[in-house]
Amino acid sequence: MLLSCLFFVASSLQIANAALELVITDGIDSARPIAIVPFSWEGEGKLPQDVSAVIASDLQRSGKFSPVDVNRMPQTPFSESEVDFEAWTALGVDALLTGSITQTAEGSYTINYQLVDVVRGQLTNGQSRALSDGQLVSSKDHVLFNKRATVPGPRLREYAHRISDLVYEQLTGERGAFLTRIAYVVVQDENQYPYQLRVADYDGYNERLVLRSKQPLMSPAWSPDGQKLAYVSFQNGQAEIFIMNIYTGEREKVTSYPRHNGAPRFSPDGSQLALVLSKTGSLHTYVFDLNTKKLTQITRGRSNNTEPFWHPDGKSLIFTSDRGGQPQIYQVNLSDNSTKRLTWQGSQNLGGQITPDGRFLVMVNRSNSGFNLARQDLETGALQTLTKTLLDESPSIAPNGGMVIYSSIYNKTNVLSMVSIDGRFKARLPATNGRVRAPAWSPFL
Secondary structure: OOOOOEEEOOOOOOEOOOOOOOEEEEOHHHOEEEEEOOOEEEOOOOOOOOHHHHHHHHHHHOOOEEEOOHHHOOOOOOOHHHOOHHHHHOOOOOEEEEEEEEEOOOOOEEEEEEEEEHHHHHHHOOOEEEEEOOEEEEEOOOEEEEEEEEEOHHHHHHHHHHHHHHHHHHHHOOOOOOOOEEEEEEEOOOOOOOEEEEEEEOOOOOOEEEEEEOOOEEEEEEOOOOOEEEEEEOOOOOOEEEEEEOOOOOEEEEEOOOOOEEEEEEOOOOOEEEEEEOOOOOOEEEEEEOOOOOEEEOOOOOOOEEEEEEOOOOOEEEEEEOOOOOOEEEEEEOOOOOEEEOOOOOOEEEEEEEOOOOOEEEEEEEEOOEEEEEEEEOOOOOEEEOOOOEEEEEEEEOOOOOEEEEEEEEOOEEEEEEEEOOOOOEEEEOOOOOEEEEEEEOOOO
C-alpha cells in the first residue's frame, strides 16, 4: 500500500463536508397527499432533530407522496382521538401520521406515533365495531399502526428514517429504502488528494470520507451485507480491484492483472465478484470466487464485454457488448454460457441494471436526444425514457426498486440525480465541492 497515494479515514469515518442538498425538480403534483403532523415535544429546550420533518422529506423524495405543508394543515392533532377526519379528507388527505416525543431520565427520547387511515376514520366516525367471541366491541381499525420506541439523541434522525420505512410499506405494500446509504466518487482537481470515495445516507446527509487518493478511484459497489465496498484504484500505476471494509479500513487486493481490471459487482449472496479484465486482449467478463480465489471467464471472442451486473436470482449476468457493432446489453446464463441480446431500441444501450424484482432493465439509452436513462420491461420489451438531463450515466437502483440514482451534468459539472422508477419524480443532489460520479446505492441495512 502506498500511503503517499492513498489514505483510509479511520473508524468513525471522518466527516468530509456538509450534506448534499437534494433539490426536487419534477413530480410533486402527481404524488399522493399525506399529512405528517409535527410531533409534539414534551420537554425543555429544542429537540436535536426534527423527526417529523425528516419523515416528510423522506416520503416526498420517494416520489409517491406529497406531504401537506404545515401552514395548510387544518389542525395539529397529537393522537388519533383528536383527528378531525372531515377536515383532512376535504384536503384530499387519506392518511395521517402523528405522534409525541418525551425525554427519559437517562437522556434518551421516547417516541409514540400513529398512522391513521383518514378515510376509514371518517366513514366510521372513529368508532367502528367488531365481533370478538360473539360480542360487539370497539375497534380502531382506522389506526394502521400505533408504535412506541426509545432511542438515544444521536440516533433520532436514523429512527425517523425507520418510521418513514414503516409508513411507506404500510401504504404501498413495498419495503421502504430510507435506511440505506449511497457511495460515490468526488473529484476535486485542486485538492492534494483529488479522488475521494465517500459514503452518505441515501438523502446526502451524514456524508463521510472513506478513502482519498492522488490517483483515480472508480466503480464502487456494495457487498450484500452493506459492510464492504469493491472499487477500482490506480494507486499502483494501473487499474486494480480492491475490497474494503468501510468500518475497519481492512483492504484486500482482488485482481491486478496486466492492463485493465474493472467494474466489480458482488453476487447476490456475496460469495463471488463479477468483474472485467483485459488480460487476453479484449475486455471480457469474469466471475471471481472470493472463497476459493478461482477465476472463471464468462465471455469470449474479439468483442469488448463489460459492465457486468447480476440478475437478482444469481443465475445469470447482464453485460454491455459491442459484438453487434454498437454497445448493447446481453444476458448470459452462468450454467451453460448461453447468451441472448436484451436491447434493440436506440443506437446504444449500456450500463444496465435489473430491478430487484427482476421485472425491469434500467440502462443508459442513446437516442436522438442524447444519453438518457431508460427502463425496459423485460417481459414486453416496452421502453420508457426516464430522464432528460445531460449525459446521464452510472445508474444504480435502490434496493426496493423504487428509485434510481445516477450521474448527470448540471451547471457544467457532474452531479448526482434521482428519478423514480416510473419517471414521474426527479430530484438533484448538487455538487458543492467537486465533481460527483459513479453512485452506488447500498442494500437494505
